[in-house]
Amino acid sequence: xxxxxxxxxxxxxxxxxxxxxxxxxxxxxxxxxxxxxxxxxxxxxxxxxxxxxxxxxxxxxxxxxxxxxxxxxxxxxxxxxxxxxxxxxxxxxxxxxxxxxxxxxxxxxxxxxxxxxxxxxxxxxxxxxxxx
Numbered sequence: 001x002x003x004x005x006x007x008x009x010x011x012x013x014x015x016x017x018x019x020x021x022x023x024x025x026x027x028x029x030x031x032x033x034x035x036x037x038x039x040x041x042x043x044x045x046x047x048x049x050x051x052x053x054x055x056x057x058x059x060x061x062x063x064x065x066x067x068x069x070x071x072x073x074x075x076x077x078x079x080x081x082x083x084x085x086x087x088x089x090x091x092x093x094x095x096x097x098x099x100x101x102x103x104x105x106x107x108x109x110x111x112x113x114x115x116x117x118x119x120x121x122x123x124x125x126x127x128x129x130x131x132x
Contacts, residue, residue: 026118026120027118027120027121027122027123028054029053029054029055030051030052030053030054030060030115030118030122030124031051031052031054031124032049032050032051032052032111032122032124032125032126033049033050033052033126034048034049034050034126034127034128035048035049035050035094035096036048037126037127037128037129038128038129038131039101039107039128039129039130039131040130040131040132041101041102041103041104041130041131041132042100042101042102043100043102044098044100045098045099045100045101045130046087046096046097046098047070047084047096047097047098047099047101047107047109047128048090048094048095048096048097049094049095049109049111049124049126050093050094050095051063051093051095051113051115051122051124052093058093059092059093059094060093060115061089061092061093062092062116063095063113063114063115063116063122064113064114065086065095065111065112065113066112066113066114066121067110067111067112068084068086068097068109068110068111068112069081069084069109069110070082070084070097070099070101070107070108070109070110071107071108072103072105072106072107072108073108074105074106074107074108074127075105075106077105080103082099082100082101082107083099083100084097084098084099084109085097085098085099086098095111095113097109101128101130103130104130104131104132105129105130106127106128106129106130107127107128107129107130108125108126108127108128109125109126109127109128110123110124110125111123111124111126112124
């Protein structure tokens with residue numbers, strides 16, 4: 001019994017002293033949120049998402065965006081896709097993109113990112129409503 005207690009104590013100490021504080025983090029510990037879910041129709045609309053670390057409640061800066069796609073899947077038009085181009089980050093943890101969103105309705109942004117010290121790719125889906 002003492003051996004198990006010792007092993008658990010050492011494991012707890014290792015987690016507590018982990019330099020990243022996320023020894024057992026996983027892709028489910030992160031979420032993409034819209035900065036603003038309402039967007040004005042434009043040839044150069046800006047779409048921005050915030051990547052959050054759920055356990056700490058803090059934004060995640062310096063993630064590497066590895067894949068994006070924006071289309072009208074929520075309105076049953078998955079084939080209505082737009083080209084999406086990354087923009088400079090307006091603040092730490094916020095990832096912005098430019099896209100020609102001229103059709104009003106609901107647009108789905110799929111975004112995947114790599115986060116330092118996280119072996120899994122973080123993937124999220126965020127719905128935006130484009131209006132006039």
